[in-house]
Amino acid sequence: MTKKVTLIMPAFNVGEFIESAIQSIIDQTFSDWLLIIINDGSTDNTWEVISTFTDSRIKAFNFNGNKGPGWASSYALKMIDTPYVGRMDADDLSEPDRLEKQIAYMEKNKDVSAVRTYAHFFSNDQELRKSDFYKMKKNISEPLRNEVLTRQQLSEKMYWYLCFVSPTALMRTDAVKAIGYSSSFRLGEDYHLFYNLNKNNYIIDTLPETLYHYRIVKGSATHRHIKSHSEVNYQIKKIEIGNLFIKHQVYIWGTGSVAQELTSLLEEDGHHISGYLDFNLNADTPLSPRFDFKQLDPALHKV
Numbered sequence: 001m002t003k004k005v006t007l008i009m010p011a012f013n014v015g016e017f018i019e020s021a022i023q024s025i026i027d028q029t030f031s032d033w034l035l036i037i038i039n040d041g042s043t044d045n046t047w048e049v050i051s052t053f054t055d056s057r058i059k060a061f062n063f064n065g066n067k068g069p070g071w072a073s074s075y076a077l078k079m080i081d082t083p084y085v086g087r088m089d090a091d092d093l094s095e096p097d098r099l100e101k102q103i104a105y106m107e108k109n110k111d112v113s114a115v116r117t118y119a120h121f122f123s124n125d126q127e128l129r130k131s132d133f134y135k136m137k138k139n140i141s142e143p144l145r146n147e148v149l150t151r152q153q154l155s156e157k158m159y160w161y162l163c164f165v166s167p168t169a170l171m172r173t174d175a176v177k178a179i180g181y182s183s184s185f186r187l188g189e190d191y192h193l194f195y196n197l198n199k200n201n202y203i204i205d206t207l208p209e210t211l212y213h214y215r216i217v218k219g220s221a222t223h224r225h226i227k228s229h230s231e232v233n234y235q236i237k238k239i240e241i242g243n244l245f246i247k248h249q250v251y252i253w254g255t256g257s258v259a260q261e262l263t264s265l266l267e268e269d270g271h272h273i274s275g276y277l278d279f280n281l282n283a284d285t286p287l288s289p290r291f292d293f294k295q296l297d298p299a300l301h302k303v
Contacts, residue, residue: 005083007087008072010040010076010089012069013043014090018091034059039062040068041067042066087166088167089215092212094212098212114194115204116169120142142214159198166190181193188236231261252277
């Protein structure tokens with residue numbers, strides 16, 4: 001009998017957390033699910049922990065060499081024939097009624113291709129909880145990822161950034177397969193998927209309940225690869241960004257390292273930046289010549 005939903009769980013060196021992540025799926029009130037786990041070259045005890053589970057609804061695959069969550073998700077997606085698909089990060093937790101509520105929503109709202117929920121950010125690491133990194137994630141990232149609610153807001157903000165915690169989403173499999181997970185992205189494969197779903201007019205909506213717990217950990221992929229975020233975002237939005245240069249002067253917001261990295265990427269593709277904007281136009285410390293505000297259109301100084 002075909003199951004109703006399949007969850008994809010890429011796993012890399014999460015031996016400390018993956019048992020509780022898997023158990024949170026086993027404990028779902030909705031039982032008609034499959035879980036595909038891709039052990040993506042872990043060098044710790046991740047595979048040993050996975051192997052302790054004997055539930056027939058769990059299909060686990062063990063690979064040597066880490067290829068990234070984009071590749072792992074793409075590999076798993078090819079095997080899926082259930083109507084719905086979702087991602088479950090291997091160090092996170094789902095509320096017991098997550099699947100039940102999301103599937104009920106999708107069954108009722110046939111025009112929606114993906115429904116996300118609120119996410120609660122947490123850590124059991126007391127030392128990490130004292131860090132600026134944790135406080136930034138908890139006090140800035142969590143509200144930012146939960147505040148965008150309506151279909152229209154999600155559609156508009158998706159062009160700016162990935163405006164929700166991506167593994168909270170439950171999706172229609174045919175929509176996901178139409179776009180696909182990009183195995184070329186070691187970071188940002190989730191944004192690539194949702195950006196292109198939105199771009200191709202698939203509707204994304206919100207189930208306004210906290211049904212997912214996102215674990216903040218040291219050395220997360222996002223934290224390790226901050227520098228590559230600009231390049232990933234640029235590659236995802238390359239067509240739309242290129243179109244801006246056809247009819248408009250383009251200015252970059254900010255004058256720091258991210259702005260410099262983005263400038264290099266744009267110049268490599270032959271685009272010319274007209275200038276740079278920042279909050280403090282009256283700073284006592286002069287900007288470097290490369291970021292001189294004299295490059296700006298005088299009218300912009302009035303903004």
